[in-house]
Amino acid sequence: MDDPDGPNVPAIFKTLPPIRDSLATETSWMQDETVKECLPLLAGAGAGTRSLFDYNEHGVPSLEREKHIEYLHERLGPLPEGFVAFDAARPWLIYWTLTGLCLLGENVDRVAQTFTPMQNSTGGFGGGHGQISHCAPSYAVVLSLAMVGGHDHFDIIDRRALWKWLGELKQSDGGFRVCTGGEEDVRGAYCSMTMISLLGLPLELPPEAPARAHGLTSFLSGLPEYLSRCQTFEGGISGAPQTEAHGAYAFCALSCLSMLGSPQEMIPKYIDLPMLISWLSARQHAPEGGFAGRTNKLIDGCYSHWVGGCWPLIEAAINGPKHAEEPNSGSLFSREGLVRYILACCQQDTGGLRDKPSKYPDAYHTCYVLAGLSSAQHYSYYSNAPPMEGLAVLQWRSSQEIRKRNGQLQRAVFEADDRLVPIHPIYVIPYAAAKAFQDWFASKIRF
């Protein structure tokens, strides 16, 4: 029951779950600790550390927009010596920061020159100058350039060399390695296919691609089958066939499938959808409201995106393409729970967003918590506008209107000022950035 004098926080976010086993193990102990650190922050004014005026009538604190912007700008450096661990991941730092800033409505420039020395003449980008090409920093570079915008920036990418290098990553079993000699996993497939589709690279494998010796001819050869082998007995999706189901890999696999065709066609064809939905849904915890990445693991703000970002893809797989005017058909998860967790538990007072209250913020969490917030604030749907040539990624639209299954408008527990820029459900950058980028490369006759 709600406290008549307190803010309007539903009991589900203020009380322990109704069933709790008496057997204590490390997992249950850590879960209890996590709940303990979240409950005071979720309870709204009175119990938390903020002042009464920071909360709206739903007991939800506002987004510290200015502080997060400032925090992100600082992440663009110069960075102290301790950041040496990121020396092979500077494009990631830049991508996370730019995505966060774009979602908060900030414009960004001054990117291309930093990336130029990271590009290798043999194709692709490394994590820094003199580092071998790797699909993760290459993905981060490509998306960062898309966000910064400007044809001069776009054209620093040597697309033909990139295409040839990606051909080396394609494996005979349909998947992709992350770099030459590196591991093969779902990230490799997602990052590679993102670049191929955004940059309009040919789907045909380059003549020298080793996978051709095994009879593969296209980047898509065996790919959906590979992804389908990553679904586990639990229903979730793992990083490689037979490893443990994990939220981040679920997003990578679903996004990848949604690049190959409409989600309604591709996802049920290769994935046991009822099992996947059941598994994904079970990742949302109460009272915390946020998502965990695996069964019996703790919630972490970054899964607001990795798990939260799966829902638009799942909903499109179930509902099929929609008209702009068509009412949406309700959410499968608790948007309210996720928004409460993000705004109440993931914001650091001094700026930046975090895994959980006991952790420090960083660029990675700031990016993916904000991406999750944006996706919880918008209804993203796969539109039945006339299809574009090639891959099926420009069909996505978004709306601020979120409805329940019965058609009624869903109340929002966040303030209108706290709405973020909508995010593309596959590319994880703003819609406009993806469109401008893709249009530019589509306009090129030569490649």
Place this chain on the structure above:
Amino acid sequence: MGKYSGSETWQDVVPIPQDDGGPNPLAAIAYTEDYSEAMSYLRAVMADNEKSERALSLTEDIIVMNPAHYTVWLYRADVFFALEKDPLQELDWLNKISLKYLKNYQIWHHRQLIMTKIPSIPPTELPFLAQMFEKDSKNYHVWSYRQWLVRHFSLWDDELPYLESLLEEDVRNNSAWNHRWFVVFSRYVDPSAGTGADAAAIKADPEIVAREMEYAKAKIRLAPQNQSPWNYLRGVVKKREGGLAVLRAFAEEFADLAREDEVRSSHALDLLADVYAAEKEEEQAGKALELLARKYDPIRKNYWNYRRGLLGLKEVEVE
């Protein structure tokens, strides 16, 4: 003079300093002088594709300063193989680094590459992994590596006792449950061919199925709200002929719809909803889903209502 510029061993090498592409690069890191210098020499030897003892020690120097540097790891593996170094010695060194940098995953890929040069599993390998799991029993990279190891050296038959000890310690360790599935069932599935549906359709030896069902049920009885063994149990039942109905009586021990205030497991309710629906007892199925939406798992009420919708039932309002 730096460690390299002042060394006779390196006198013939012209270091390549980092190109930042211009002034004020983004996310620039204030490297220590030692790191900057070592990286400049690395760029130089890599540009020459040099495979030498000094290159090997240079990679070690950089890895200690930044173990997340994938390029250095891959280059180290190249040099290591070119020089035909002793893989057991490399493992010793890796053990120390791995225990220090638990979240790093380049280490595990490198370990796998090194292990392919060793004809049989070194006796120290499993004790070392046990040490890793003592620090983090759900470490994704270590479990992925262990799967590779099991398949590579065909260790299938020896895994269950160790897994049993992990689950005795923490019956909620889902990674251990996943590994159990791997050694019992995935053993017979080719990870590089077919589709997930093909693998799911393979039935298992009825004796093994019976054994695994009993195992999961016993673990559920210890803590009925633990989702891991429920997921496992559902998976196992699909490995036999016949449907979920075989679990009906078992699940009803934990969730009796006639006594709705005494439900001991939301996972039992979830399972029963599927069992009742399959048996065409829609009303019972709807009731189970309603209890989940209203009382036992309301954060997922949209999902439970979606499931009710699939049965043609109207949604439950919960506020």
